[in-house]
Amino acid sequence: MSTPLLPVIFCGGSGTRLWPLSRESHPKQYLALHGDGISMLQKTARRLDGMAEHIPKAAPVVICNNEHRFLAAQQLQEAGIEGSKLVLEPVGRNTAPALTLAALVAEPETVMLAMPVDHVIARLSDFHKAVAVAWQLAKDGAMVTFGITPSRPETGYGYIQKAEAVDCGAFAIRSFTEKPSRELAENYLRSGDYLWNSGLFMVRADQWLKAVAELQPQMLHACQASLIQSSQDMDFIRPHGELFASCPSKSIDYAVMEHLPGNKALGILASVVPMDAGWSDLGAWDSLWDVLPRDACGNAHVGHTLAIDTNDSLLFLSLIHI
Known part of the structure; x- marks a missing residue:
């Protein structure tokens, strides 16, 4: 039987940059931001x-x-998703501990696809093609991220420098740069050797735990201890609060991915799959504005709205109490 693919969905956070629509009691991940319900x-x-x-x-x-x-x-029930496990973080500790919890509750050879919940993927068929390439690499032991060809010298994203080609259009990774200066971003754009870091990752559960054990032992210990002392009811897994709170707060990039290139002793290939699937990180109002269609006057509408003598505006009808 083929190695199974496990979606790991990061659904924490309060989405404060989309306030007042998104707020602590009902953050953006539970909202229908495209008006489609x-x-x-x-x-x-x-x-x-x-x-x-x-x-x-x-x-x-x-x-x-x-x-x-x-x-x-x-x-999840309304979307027809059955059999899911919900791991309830007592406190937020960023994406690396979240993926470690998922790896500890998964079967060792399961390939995990880590997906932040606030991403937009406009062309699913192209996304599926990139996932299929990444799955081939990950099931053989690589850790894979997905890179977006930059369209502008963006300073708010991380960048990945490509190295040699490895398989099926994927590349080894030479280096990472987090939120470069404008001058650097312009140089990256001209070189053609850099991709935006999408924040999507794929890795086998046992390979992730191997990397965390070597690079972030305190993180692994805290996650293991919190699950040993966890409680479970229905589909909810509740890690022990105080034990999980002792875990370092680090992203997947900082904790593991950036340490893999050149680390021959660990033996985990860091690779990137270029992806052109209409990706966007829906973090704030301006990014929502970027992905919504416009009318003849340049307005974007969500819900039943009416624009009178209005141009280049976002009109959003919320049916949720603020």
């Missing part, structure tokens, strides 16, 4: 629908806040 969580959970039959898919693991557990469970 489908929340960001539901879109992410269904993102692998229609993938090739030869890639078996497991029910997702969702990492979310304890306060939102019933909302997350309800939305």
Whole structure:
């Protein structure tokens, strides 16, 4: 049987940059930001629908806040997602501990696809092609990220420098740069050797735990201890609060990925799959504005709105109490 693909959905955070629509009690991941009635969580959970039959898919693991557990469970049920596990973070500790929790509850050879819930993927067929390439690499032991060809000298994203080609259009990674200066970003754009770091990752569970054990032993210990002392009811897994709170707060990039290039002793290939699938990180109002269609007057509408003598504006009808 082929190595299964496990979606790991990062669903924490309060989405404060989309205030007042997104707020602590009902953050953006549970909102239908495109006016289609489908929340960001539901879109992410269904993102692998229609993938090739030869890639078996497991029910997702969702990492979310304890306060939102019933909302997350309800939305997954409404989206027809069955058998998912919800790991309830007592406190937020960034993406590396979240992925470590998922790896500890997964089967060792499961390939995990880590997906932040606030991403937009406009062309799913192109996304599926990139995932299929990454899956081939990850099941053989590589750690894979997805790179976006830069369209402008963006200083708010991380950049990945490509090295030699490895397989099926993928590349080894030479280096990472986090949020470069404008001058550097312009140089990266001209060189053609750099990709935006999408924040999507794929890695086998046992390979991730091997890397964390070597590079972030305190993180692994805290996650293991919190799960040993965890409680479980229905589909909810509750890591021990104080033990998990002792875990360092680090992203996947800082904790592991940036340390892999050149680390021959660890023996985990860091690779990147270029992806052109209409990706966007929906972090704030300006990024929502960028992905919404416009009318003849340059206005973007979400919900039943009416623009009178209005140009180049975002009109958003919220049916949720603020």
